[in-house]
Amino acid sequence: MMTSKNTENNINKTSSNGNIPVIEIRSLKKYFPVQTGALSRIFSKDTDFVHAVDDINFSIDKGEIFCLVGESGCGKTTTARILAGLEPETSGEVFWNGKQISFDELKTTKGNVKTQIVFQNPYSSLSPRLRLGEAAQHPLVVHDKIEDKKTRETIKRAYYSEAGLVVSFVISIILFLTATIRKDDSSLWFIAFAFITLILGIGSYIWFGRIQKGKLTDDIIKSIFNLVGLAPPDQYYNKYPHEVSGGERQRVAIARSVVLNPKLLILDEPTSMLDVSLRAGILDLLLSIKDKFDMSILFITHDLATARHFGDRVGVMYAGKIIEIGAVDDLFNNPMHPYTKALMDAIPSPTPRDVEIQLPKGDVPDSINPPSGCRYYPRCKYAQEKCSSELPILRELKENHFVACYYPLTMVQ
Amino acid sequence: MRVINISDKVILEVKNLVIEYPMKEGNLRAVDDVSFSLKSGESMGLVGESGCGKTTIGLSLMRLLKGGEIKAGSINFDDNDVSILSDEDLSKIRGKKISMIFQASQNALNPLQKVASHFIDTFKAHDMWSNSKWDEINKIIERIEISKDRINEYPHQFSGGMQQRIVIALSVILQPTLLIADEPTTALDVLVQAKILKLLRELKSEYNLTMIFISHDLGVVAEITQRLAIMYAGQLVEIGTTKDIFANPQHPYTEALLNAIPDVQDKTKKKQISIPGTPPDLRFEIKGCRFASRCSYRKDICNEEPPELLNIINGKIGGDNPNHKVRCLKYNDDF
Numbered sequence: 001m002m003t004s005k006n007t008e009n010n011i012n013k014t015s016s017n018g019n020i021p022v023i024e025i026r027s028l029k030k031y032f033p034v035q036t037g038a039l040s041r042i043f044s045k046d047t048d049f050v051h052a053v054d055d056i057n058f059s060i061d062k063g064e065i066f067c068l069v070g071e072s073g074c075g076k077t078t079t080a081r082i083l084a085g086l087e088p089e090t091s092g093e094v095f096w097n098g099k100q101i102s103f104d105e106l107k108t109t110k111g112n113v114k115t116q117i118v119f120q121n122p123y124s125s126l127s128p129r130l131r132l133g134e135a136a137q138h139p140l141v142v143h144d145k146i147e148d149k150k151t152r153e154t155i156k157r158a159y160y161s162e163a164g165l166v167v168s169f170v171i172s173i174i175l176f177l178t179a180t181i182r183k184d185d186s187s188l189w190f191i192a193f194a195f196i197t198l199i200l201g202i203g204s205y206i207w208f209g210r211i212q213k214g215k216l217t218d219d220i221i222k223s224i225f226n227l228v229g230l231a232p233p234d235q236y237y238n239k240y241p242h243e244v245s246g247g248e249r250q251r252v253a254i255a256r257s258v259v260l261n262p263k264l265l266i267l268d269e270p271t272s273m274l275d276v277s278l279r280a281g282i283l284d285l286l287l288s289i290k291d292k293f294d295m296s297i298l299f300i301t302h303d304l305a306t307a308r309h310f311g312d313r314v315g316v317m318y319a320g321k322i323i324e325i326g327a328v329d330d331l332f333n334n335p336m337h338p339y340t341k342a343l344m345d346a347i348p349s350p351t352p353r354d355v356e357i358q359l360p361k362g363d364v365p366d367s368i369n370p371p372s373g374c375r376y377y378p379r380c381k382y383a384q385e386k387c388s389s390e391l392p393i394l395r396e397l398k399e400n401h402f403v404a405c406y407y408p409l410t411m412v413q
Numbered sequence: 414m415r416v417i418n419i420s421d422k423v424i425l426e427v428k429n430l431v432i433e434y435p436m437k438e439g440n441l442r443a444v445d446d447v448s449f450s451l452k453s454g455e456s457m458g459l460v461g462e463s464g465c466g467k468t469t470i471g472l473s474l475m476r477l478l479k480g481g482e483i484k485a486g487s488i489n490f491d492d493n494d495v496s497i498l499s500d501e502d503l504s505k506i507r508g509k510k511i512s513m514i515f516q517a518s519q520n521a522l523n524p525l526q527k528v529a530s531h532f533i534d535t536f537k538a539h540d541m542w543s544n545s546k547w548d549e550i551n552k553i554i555e556r557i558e559i560s561k562d563r564i565n566e567y568p569h570q571f572s573g574g575m576q577q578r579i580v581i582a583l584s585v586i587l588q589p590t591l592l593i594a595d596e597p598t599t600a601l602d603v604l605v606q607a608k609i610l611k612l613l614r615e616l617k618s619e620y621n622l623t624m625i626f627i628s629h630d631l632g633v634v635a636e637i638t639q640r641l642a643i644m645y646a647g648q649l650v651e652i653g654t655t656k657d658i659f660a661n662p663q664h665p666y667t668e669a670l671l672n673a674i675p676d677v678q679d680k681t682k683k684k685q686i687s688i689p690g691t692p693p694d695l696r697f698e699i700k701g702c703r704f705a706s707r708c709s710y711r712k713d714i715c716n717e718e719p720p721e722l723l724n725i726i727n728g729k730i731g732g733d734n735p736n737h738k739v740r741c742l743k744y745n746d747d748f
């Protein structure tokens with residue numbers, strides 16, 4: 001018989017080892033107010049809320065790939081957007097390297113890049129008007145994130161040469177004016193000096209501000225494109241997004257996020273629109289980038305097989321809650337929550353099967369008025385009296401394997 | 414057990430079909446010399462990488478190509494050649510006898526129209542509307558596990574999976590002979606997907622549909638088809654029964670596709686195997702085999718000689734058994 005080390009504190013220790021996680025989320029909630037019609041707004045005083053994310057806890061270690069899986073609408077994207085600082089939380093706490101910060105501080109600003117997100121849809125994540133080269137380079141320029149010393153030097157020179165151009169303009173105008181005012185023999189000298197200043201100014205601007213800097217950005221883009229396997233780069237950087245395939249587009253989107261060197265890379269279904277052959281390529285790419293840049297990854301997917309092969313740990317979400325969390329092998333070899341089991345059974349199998357699979361009855365619950373007790377009980381074939389009235393919390397039923405269920409599967413069998 | 418009713422009547426025969434999209438730099442040949450046939454009640458999967466021409470074939474069967482032209486070949490459906498049919502005759506077939514679930518069709522429902530009026534419009538489009546049809550509508554709504562009280566709600570009030578079920582119900586309500594389903598479950602999660610596949614399987618036997626199921630996911634097609642056609646860069650590279658192809662993939666591309674499927678049960682296969690490289694640019698003439706640059710069995714001859722789609726049996730080319738065909742030079746005696 002298993003014993004459950006069931007304490008509140010335990011729930012937050014959802015990291016796989018004793019290290020301080022890169023990020024830890026506690027009791028995160030996000031409720032969206034629902035737009036109701038004018039009439040109902042007059043007649044009812046309370047607003048309704050979509051319980052998109054309802055009190056979740058998890059943490060991600062350094063270098064770890066943490067996957068979030070679950071049915072459509074269970075709150076995965078909402079969680080991702082909050083972790084990227086793109087959506088305000090309703091309530092909750094966040095710890096970055098063990099230190100409590102506000103969710104607002106997760107947002108990328110100049111000089112502060114903690115997280116970066118790659119969005120669900122490769123077809124809408126890139127601006128159709130920017131060439132791929134511009135798109136990839138854009139974040140670097142905006143966030144002034146150039147580390148290399150020589151590069152910084154070149155940029156500084158380009159900057160000075162722009163200032164120099166302005167100064168030389170001003171000086172030559174003054175010289176011209178002086179020449180016209182004096183109207184004597186020395187005027188010619190003044191005009192000559194004015195020309196020389198102007199030419200020097202323009203010349204240095206063209207050399208430092210244009211040619212050298214142009215070469216530099218080319219180099220940067222080239223290295224970014226090579227990094228994500230878009231080679232040879234010059235074949236790609238003048239193309240528009242609609243001129244390349246979905247897989248190539250997704251690579252550019254990934255490149256854009258990686259160049260800022262975030263500590264946590266958030267990937268929202270980065271491969272679900274791509275076919276298997278492209279999918280494996282993108283995952284390989286992500287693994288190599290992760291190691292090279294020493295990042296952690298939050299990987300969101302509804303493809304359980306990909307989660308198993310790509311992730312270290314996985315959290316299963318249902319209707320705004322995390323209902324099971326554990327190391328991938330543990331969790332998929334031995335799913336304890338009936339919902340996790342149902343998800344696994346539903347995966348289409350390449351080997352034709354003889355028995356029909358048993359799918360859970362019904363659809364996902366109403367997210368405005370979620371069922372009392374366990375969110376899954378109306379569809380669960382093991383549900384008992386207690387499930388409908390009391391909300392199960394995550395308990396550590398095996399080492400580092402947490403389940404929110406009163407009648408977990410290994411105990412039923 | 415699944416009951417499958419396949420008669421010997423050939424309902425669809427596509428012969429040497431060539432489809433091109435005119436482009437500035439030259440014509441893009443999206444479909445190149447494709448032939449296959451379907452018997453009544455049969456369901457065939459059309460599988461291949463993004464951009465290989467699956468949707469183009471699907472659309473051509475109803476002559477709905479946007480910008481594309483049928484350059485050669487014939488499409489025989491129920492004793493009519495669709496490729497030369499008059500617009501008037503075509504409109505009698507389109508949507509009624511051949512029906513299609515379009516790619517990304519969750520967005521196909523009109524957000525301003527109630528679910529019920531989508532059904533009414535479908536009947537009206539073929540002058541088949543009468544009040545007695547309400548029974549049929551109610552029946553199919555319950556069939557897809559949506560309460561009939563909700564028939565007057567708008568599409569956005571339903572979840573993505575429910576919307577897709579409504580789209581499917583709309584596509585079979587006129588009892589078509591042939592249903593073309595273009596990636597009906599892509600971008601849906603596994604539970605919703607499993608439900609939709611089950612629904613399609615059941616509707617298929619209830620309505621005795623003949624079906625073409627387009628997908629890039631081999632796991633999905635295995636669940637629902639008896640035959641498979643594997644496409645690569647506009648051509649069929651392998652065609653055969655689903656069972657045979659899964660047990661014995663003959664084309665190197667099919668083999669690579671099968672290897673790239675991750676398996677959640679498999680603890681040992683830790684890494685997915687990708688297929689490096691990209692398909693050729695279809696705007697230009699291609700010498701030799703189209704898959705050669707990505708093929709691990711490649712020899713020099715592959716870049717020279719284009720392979721033909723030939724019968725194969727027990728790993729040997731030839732014979733008169735047309736049930737399994739492959740397009741690969743590897744099976745030549747002198748390879």
Ligand SMILES: Nc1ncnc2c1ncn2[C@@H]1O[C@H](COP(=O)(O)OP(=O)(O)OP(=O)(O)O)[C@@H](O)[C@H]1O
Pocket residue numbers: 032033050051052071072073074075076077078079302367
């Ligand atoms: N801006 C918003 N306003 C109101 N409701 C929202 C908003 N964004 C999301 N929701 C709702 O919150 C819930 C969770 O949505 P979310 O996009 O996080 O789901 P998801 O798990 O990413 O689903 P999918 O797999 O379909 O991408 C859904 O019911 C959704 O309708």
Ligand SMILES: Nc1ncnc2c1ncn2[C@@H]1O[C@H](COP(=O)(O)OP(=O)(O)OP(=O)(O)O)[C@@H](O)[C@H]1O
Pocket residue numbers: 434441443461462463464465466467468469470479480481516629695
């Ligand atoms: N309207 C169009 N104009 C020009 N080229 C087109 C057009 N539609 C499709 N193509 C091209 O024809 C080829 C086949 O496209 P098709 O849509 O049939 O591919 P598919 O196999 O359905 O791919 P996916 O899995 O991405 O849906 C592609 O190279 C595509 O770029």
Ligand SMILES: [Mg+2]
Pocket residue numbers: 076077078120268
């Ligand atoms: Mg999402």
Ligand SMILES: [Mg+2]
Pocket residue numbers: 467468469516595
């Ligand atoms: Mg398509």
